[in-house]
Amino acid sequence: xxxxxxxxxxxxxxxxxxxxxxxxxxxxxxxxxxxxxxxxxxxxxxxxxxxxxxxxxxxxxxxxxxxxxxxxxxxxxxxxxxxxxxxxxxxxxxxxxxxxxxxxxxxxxxxxxxxxxxxxxxxxxxxxxxxxxxxxxxxxxxxxxxxxxxxxxxxxxxxxxxxxxxxxxxxxxxxxxxxxxxxxxxxxxxxxxxxxxxxxxxxxxxxxxxxxxxxxxxxxxxxxxxxxxxxxxxxxxxxxxxxxxxxxxxxxxxxxxxxxxxxxxxxxxxxxxxxxxxxxxxxxxxxxxxxxxxxxxxxxxxxxxxxxxxxxxxxxxxxxxxxxxxxxxxxxx
Numbered sequence: 001x002x003x004x005x006x007x008x009x010x011x012x013x014x015x016x017x018x019x020x021x022x023x024x025x026x027x028x029x030x031x032x033x034x035x036x037x038x039x040x041x042x043x044x045x046x047x048x049x050x051x052x053x054x055x056x057x058x059x060x061x062x063x064x065x066x067x068x069x070x071x072x073x074x075x076x077x078x079x080x081x082x083x084x085x086x087x088x089x090x091x092x093x094x095x096x097x098x099x100x101x102x103x104x105x106x107x108x109x110x111x112x113x114x115x116x117x118x119x120x121x122x123x124x125x126x127x128x129x130x131x132x133x134x135x136x137x138x139x140x141x142x143x144x145x146x147x148x149x150x151x152x153x154x155x156x157x158x159x160x161x162x163x164x165x166x167x168x169x170x171x172x173x174x175x176x177x178x179x180x181x182x183x184x185x186x187x188x189x190x191x192x193x194x195x196x197x198x199x200x201x202x203x204x205x206x207x208x209x210x211x212x213x214x215x216x217x218x219x220x221x222x223x224x225x226x227x228x229x230x231x232x233x234x235x236x237x238x239x240x241x242x243x244x245x246x247x248x249x250x251x252x253x254x255x256x257x258x259x260x261x262x263x264x265x266x267x268x269x270x271x272x273x274x275x276x277x278x279x280x281x282x283x284x285x286x287x288x289x290x291x292x293x294x295x296x297x298x299x300x301x302x303x304x305x306x307x308x309x310x311x312x313x314x315x316x317x318x319x320x321x322x323x324x325x326x327x328x329x330x331x332x333x
Contacts, residue, residue: 048189050182051173060170061141061161071136071178075117075129075155077147079309080162081138082106083316084172087188088181094132096124099309105322126150136178165234165320169193172317192317196237199324203238206332213239213331214266214297216256217312219279222286223254224261230315235327239268258291268331269297272308281305304330 056066075094076082082101085092091110094117095101102111115132119125122143129137129147134155139147141161151157162168169189176185203209215225215235225232228245235241242264245253273281283305286292297303306326310319 048186048193050186051177052182053180054177057174057177059160059174060163060167065156065158065174065178067136067156067178069135070180071134073133073135075132075134075137077117077124077129077137077139077144078160078315079313079319080160080168080171080315083168083314083318084175087172087316087318088176088179088184090179090181093134094129096121097309097313099307100313100319103307103310106318122146130154162230162315164230165196165317168316168320188317192321195321195324199238199328202328202332206328208239208328208331211240211268211331212264212266213241213268213270213327214243214261214264215270215272215311216261216282217272217274217308218282218285219274222256222258222282224256226254229254231311231323234320234323238324238328239331258286258289258295262291262295266295266297267300267302269295269303270306270311270327270330271303272311273305274308274312302330 053070055068055070056064058064073093074081074085074090076085076092077096079097079100082092082095082097083106086101086106091107092101092114094115095111096117098111098114098116101107101114102109107114115128117124117128117132119128122140124144124147126147129151137147137151137155137157139157139159141159144157144159148157160171162171169192172185172189176182213235215231217223217225224243225235226243226245227233227236227241232241232243243256246255247253271282273279273283279285283303292298295303311323314320314323
């Protein structure tokens with residue numbers, strides 16, 4: 001695969017990296033947190049309760065974050081950060097995912113007032129971050145470590161690592177504890193787990209576990225969100241999802257060819273098309289490919305271009321709830 005695709009994989013995995021519970025002994029997710037990948041979420045044994053306010057939290061990756069004061073000004077360098085703040089009724093003072101933040105199901109037009117931090121992913125403009133006068137900067141593990149020496153001169157840098165939607169719940173609890181927003185966290189968490197349970201019921205009623213689905217992305221070449229990827233793992237809870245990682249790092253782990261996709265005969269496909277220069281949407285690029293045209297989802301018109309800012313950048317509870325609803329609606333419509 002070409003280097004741009006490796007960057008896309010990294011972007012897609014931004015949501016796979018996240019934060020966890022507000023206490024080291026607190027579970028990172030609902031009652032089904034220990035369930036294996038591919039098993040549908042169950043209704044939690046009891047409703048979520050509000051976490052207690054605390055300036056020290058331990059995230060799902062086992063890292064402890066200790067702040068000196070309540071963070072009132074947060075800069076988001078990864079989409080899950082924006083997601084968590086919106087869920088808690090907060091607004092970042094700087095963002096790198098304005099396309100996500102300005103969606104109508106996030107901040108809408110008000111999101112345009114949030115300054116955009118310039119620079120490439122992992123190489124954001126530190127001066128612009130500093131101008132936002134943050135109390136906390138939230139980045140992505142494996143991407144933003146290089147910014148630490150400069151950023152931590154004026155604010156703590158917390159790099160999150162989301163490996164499943166369960167981690168997203170844990171990170172929501174973390175931020176709620178840090179900001180004293182436990183009531184909003186409990187409300188958002190209960191709404192999310194209710195969506196998961198409802199989605200599982202709808203998927204079972206529609207027989208979606210017997211329907212092969214695929215989430216993929218691309219520009220001039222393509223890749224697959226495998227079950228080792230947070231998005232692929234999430235979809236595998238509801239659909240037949242036979243897309244394991246191929247190993248070997250970013251450039252090979254998700255590098256499925258059109259022929260390999262055909263061999264697994266997906267019946268519904270969700271495509272995230274990224275623009276690089278004059279690149280076309282994936283569905284247009286491959287429209288005349290004879291192998292592509294034989295894929296069941298293509299022949300039946302069950303292939304859908306979805307918005308990358310949500311499917312690739314959104315890795316919080318709000319994003320997963322929206323993705324689930326969109327996926328179920330398109331698969332059963």
